[in-house]
Amino acid sequence: MTGSSGPLPGLPQPFLVPGTSSFSAFLADFDASLLPGAGLTRAGYSSAAASNARSGNGPGPFDSVPHGTTIVALSFPGGVIMAGDRRATAGNVIAQRDIEKVFEADEHAVVGIAGTAGLALELVRLYQVELEHYEKIEGATLSLEGKANKLAAMLRGNLGLAMQGLAVVPLLAGYDPDREIGRIYSYDVTGGRYEEHMFHAVGSGSQFARGALKKLYKADLSETAAVTAALEALYDAADDDSATGGPDLARKIYPVITVVDAEGVRVLTDAQVEPLVQEVVRARQSSPDGPNAALPGSGGAS
Amino acid sequence: MTMPFYVSPEQLIKDKADYARKGIARGRSVVVLEFDNGILFVAENPSRALHKISEIYDRIAFAAVGKYNEFENLRVAGVRFADLRGYSYDRRDVTSRSLANAYAQTLGTVFTEAPKPYEVEVVVAEVGPEQGTDQLYRLTFDGSVADEHGFVAMGGSAESIGEVLKEGWQESLTLSAAAKLAVKALGRGENGEQREIDPAGLEVAVLDRARPRRKFKRLTGPKLSELLG
Numbered sequence: 001m002t003g004s005s006g007p008l009p010g011l012p013q014p015f016l017v018p019g020t021s022s023f024s025a026f027l028a029d030f031d032a033s034l035l036p037g038a039g040l041t042r043a044g045y046s047s048a049a050a051s052n053a054r055s056g057n058g059p060g061p062f063d064s065v066p067h068g069t070t071i072v073a074l075s076f077p078g079g080v081i082m083a084g085d086r087r088a089t090a091g092n093v094i095a096q097r098d099i100e101k102v103f104e105a106d107e108h109a110v111v112g113i114a115g116t117a118g119l120a121l122e123l124v125r126l127y128q129v130e131l132e133h134y135e136k137i138e139g140a141t142l143s144l145e146g147k148a149n150k151l152a153a154m155l156r157g158n159l160g161l162a163m164q165g166l167a168v169v170p171l172l173a174g175y176d177p178d179r180e181i182g183r184i185y186s187y188d189v190t191g192g193r194y195e196e197h198m199f200h201a202v203g204s205g206s207q208f209a210r211g212a213l214k215k216l217y218k219a220d221l222s223e224t225a226a227v228t229a230a231l232e233a234l235y236d237a238a239d240d241d242s243a244t245g246g247p248d249l250a251r252k253i254y255p256v257i258t259v260v261d262a263e264g265v266r267v268l269t270d271a272q273v274e275p276l277v278q279e280v281v282r283a284r285q286s287s288p289d290g291p292n293a294a295l296p297g298s299g300g301a302s
Numbered sequence: 303m304t305m306p307f308y309v310s311p312e313q314l315i316k317d318k319a320d321y322a323r324k325g326i327a328r329g330r331s332v333v334v335l336e337f338d339n340g341i342l343f344v345a346e347n348p349s350r351a352l353h354k355i356s357e358i359y360d361r362i363a364f365a366a367v368g369k370y371n372e373f374e375n376l377r378v379a380g381v382r383f384a385d386l387r388g389y390s391y392d393r394r395d396v397t398s399r400s401l402a403n404a405y406a407q408t409l410g411t412v413f414t415e416a417p418k419p420y421e422v423e424v425v426v427a428e429v430g431p432e433q434g435t436d437q438l439y440r441l442t443f444d445g446s447v448a449d450e451h452g453f454v455a456m457g458g459s460a461e462s463i464g465e466v467l468k469e470g471w472q473e474s475l476t477l478s479a480a481a482k483l484a485v486k487a488l489g490r491g492e493n494g495e496q497r498e499i500d501p502a503g504l505e506v507a508v509l510d511r512a513r514p515r516r517k518f519k520r521l522t523g524p525k526l527s528e529l530l531g
Binding site: 010011015016018023026027030034125126129132133136137139 | 351353356357358375376378379381382383385386388389390404405406407408409410411516
């Protein structure tokens, strides 16, 4: 017998136990120390953070770790766009100018992250492995709903850390092949999962981005128009939120833009994004607050 | 009370090996061969759901013959092994060599310690960055590993299939030529007679060097007919 008594050479016994097709469940069983944030809960680091936060004594220990900021997503006929700015902040310092916060989750879904960057990146990495693992074991991809629920379950595992100031707030967008539309899911730190219709934004600049999208969104936007709307929304977020980075024309650092449609995920290249960004920035030079909406009774659009 | 018979270790090992060989010989065969742009897998398998060929990781695939539940167990373990390694280190650190070693140890342990050996034969294949860097490991039920070059045939009539491949295989076969050769080889019986195989009864996949990250791709339906046409 290849019983579990004593170490045997080769694949450890848990590898050979049939059952789960979830990688994170396997990991929790086999070596939970590899799960995102596992070291933090053990270290007692978190209780220090909590007491610091309670007493309000200046900066807590987590103010010094990078945070990701604004992610926007909006649907258009036949797909969905997700875009993120490139800034990570640690307190009042810009920790990174060219961080990427929107990732391909699998061939038909993207995930963007706001919140504690280190933890969020680990979570995304685990999520990517999770989806691919399921696909390989089962020989079929998860439904979009299934992917959304899985992400919720993984966030729930991070609740303890979120309560101590290490929140991760993802945004999921994907193409639903059954309904042939792009769909958007937002989350709260407890793992609450909400389907968003039309558009959504998360992160520190999200209120401003959402305000912008509210005025720019139309159900029949073309793909390019939807990308431009996302750029305008991020511009507005950067305009009013110090933690969100605007397009950096000098360094040629532009928002990350992903498009998901029936063909799968496409990450737009800098060469594709650059002219659109320049157009948005040029228009802002004559109209710094961005495009205006027409008011009823005002005699047409300005 | 009956006294157990004494069985010499040689006899015990031989019996186990014969048992495993018989089990494997009952099943249909799988062919794995290199072509100019990757590695091709062809199995005679009428089932569309119970695969003999599978993706393990970005550049690594798995093919097996024998008892389904046993090689399926190994396949799942391999996916877990690869995903765990890729997750804890980096995607580039997942290699077919380490997976082949782990399989070999497991098969060897089961062969010597379990009452019944696994009735399986497995190929672990990894496509390299260019032609000539591909790796094929063939693992047998007792845990032996062979580092193969060019092609491997496993299962029922592996010997006669291997002969057809030996005659026809050369480096820089195109995908279509390799597929035709594989199907011809699978159709060769023990006694040298040739039979036609319906493409619907074939499971075909490639590790395609030209694909971006995940090199594994199944070929079915019209794409397959076109390839064999």
